[in-house]
Amino acid sequence: MTAARKRITQQDIARMTGVSQATVSLVLNGRGDADVRIAPETRERVLAAIRSTGYVADPIARRLADRHNRILGVFTYEPVFPAGSGDFYQPFLLGIEESAEQLGCDLLLLTSAPVTDGRRRIFHEDNRLRLADGCILLGRSLDRDELTRLVAEGQAFVSVGRRDDAGGPVPHVGADYVTATAAVVARAVAAGHRELCYLGDGGETSRSSGGTGGSVPESFADRFAGYREAAARHGLAPRWEKASGRTPAEVLDALVADGVTAVLVEEFADGVALAAVARERGLDLPGDLSMLALGDPTRPAPTDIDFSGYRIPRREMGRQATEVLTALIAGEVSRSDARRLLPCEPVAGVTLTAPNTRRNG
Amino acid sequence: MTAARKRITQQDIARMTGVSQATVSLVLNGRGDADVRIAPETRERVLAAIRSTGYVADPIARRLADRHNRILGVFTYEPVFPAGSGDFYQPFLLGIEESAEQLGCDLLLLTSAPVTDGRRRIFHEDNRLRLADGCILLGRSLDRDELTRLVAEGQAFVSVGRRDDAGGPVPHVGADYVTATAAVVARAVAAGHRELCYLGDGGETSRSSGGTGGSVPESFADRFAGYREAAARHGLAPRWEKASGRTPAEVLDALVADGVTAVLVEEFADGVALAAVARERGLDLPGDLSMLALGDPTRPAPTDIDFSGYRIPRREMGRQATEVLTALIAGEVSRSDARRLLPCEPVAGVTLTAPNTRRNG
DNA sequence: TCAATAAGCTAATACGAATTATCAGCGGGA
């Protein structure tokens, strides 16, 4: 019945202990060192009252008066708790949560952001981003305009996943896809492959030659860049095929026609589909076609195949993103220094072997 | 670099257009209807200035002024994004998130609560519970003392899962285990079973006769209560076996010795283990032993068996918990009216058939 | 002609915490 019990304020604590609101504030912030002094006895009295009432500073008022509230915003372009279990985002969030717990921060899930055109928008009428000290951004591809605005406004934020500059350096903790993908190429070559193919959208970057131009997400572009560099180093052509908008059968046809012996798969799910079709046709996997997964499944893709390739250090990325963000908030690092790339973990798997010789002759 | 460009305020807009800050606020909030009037010409001038500057109201100051922050706290006794047991909590959180999004609320994960003795505590030194307008509690069993204190302090909160009174009614959105379990008994009887057994800790309540006494979680107690009532109605003895602290083999021995033909399993994982042992022994499932799962797995329990029984409406529970909480905050419902039990969905499954006749003779 | 009304706005204040400037009281030294 008690309709919306009034919140306890510093004023209440002050009245209780017979001091002023200012004193309560000073005690709370442990200000006894500088030009302000509080008698130990008074301090104890105030602290006791705070403990007994369970008083907590209103983060909003605290923020207004321009202090920090130890709240970290988490903005995702998709719902955080999706139906499909074993989900792609889970490990990131796990890392974020672990780190936040360690740092004594609470996480504010910005669920109030309305969905327009199938995705959430950071900026809207009642933008509550600034409620938090800073913000972690999660999502395959972030809206470039929103990113630019965040940078321009000087917001404290970190992207999980590398991002190109957007009117300034974009703080991020990403995976080093370039190095990881190049390493995969080297492994394929070492196994005897000469006819490689990159399967995915990353190849689009090879057309729109500029770095920042295309609409290809950075993660795809980076994979392809690693592939292209390594291919060049090994004297191979940077062959690639698009996966989206085609059936796995069509893709397989193209690969076979080209005499490809090893395919690097950008999207795990595409690899699963491709493998299924290849098996149906009676191909020998991995003898006739080695497959290399460039990261973990981002879409549910049930399979019992242990793909060779590498794993994205998702949990660690979440963890470090949180750390970078707090450092950024504390002013301990600059925007441009708040960019990290973490190594991916190689996975041996069973889908990479030497190519069958009959195919080579 | 550029240290936080100063934000544009209503005061700035006011100076630009030669009006007062109050007028800007009034225009922004479309207040022209009531006892306040703004000349259309003035309104336009102000709106123009707002458009040209891209001014957006500071959400923090806005919330300070109306004392609600539309933040809902989510407190879990275990980490929210776990690797293993996460599958159980996921649907609750999904429902909470969906509902929060609809209601325009943000979720504050209270990750800063320190872990003591293996579990998080709500009340501690730097208790930040009151950061939010209200709070959702999630976890198998909530600490009774903490619950009592929450009630006593008049906090706005809702438990996901039914809870006994704790010095007053505890707002909750739970599953109606009593009815669901009774229905399962009825199904078993209808299938021809007369020798039932309840497997789990819920039976402990049959000893400590009082309602509130034991340390048995409400969800277990409710399941057993439904079982006991239904058994009595059908003229059966409320037979039960403990699962914890015993091997599945021991449990099976006890069931066989008693001539049990159908077992109601409190913990899904126990059912899986029991089925495995029964199969090893060459029992005919479900002919020799029908099994009824009283809810979804709370521990990871990989199985390909489609258990008969019922499903907990987890997503819906999360959803409604959020709604109840906001109603509570808004003062639209009283504490004692903020208690709901949702029906569980029956699952036909394949582990319930008529008992083999040879066993009965 | 003068009050009564109404239109159109502004001044003042609240919200809760942080911070600065200031003030009262006291003891000691000159």
Added chain:
DNA sequence: TCCCGCTGATAATTCGTATTAGCTTATTGA
């Protein structure tokens, strides 16, 4: 006795927005 310095606290102000009471001018009614 006066002044200084120190301690321990407080009044007042700030942050940006929302809201209410009230003020000024113009318009109406009788």
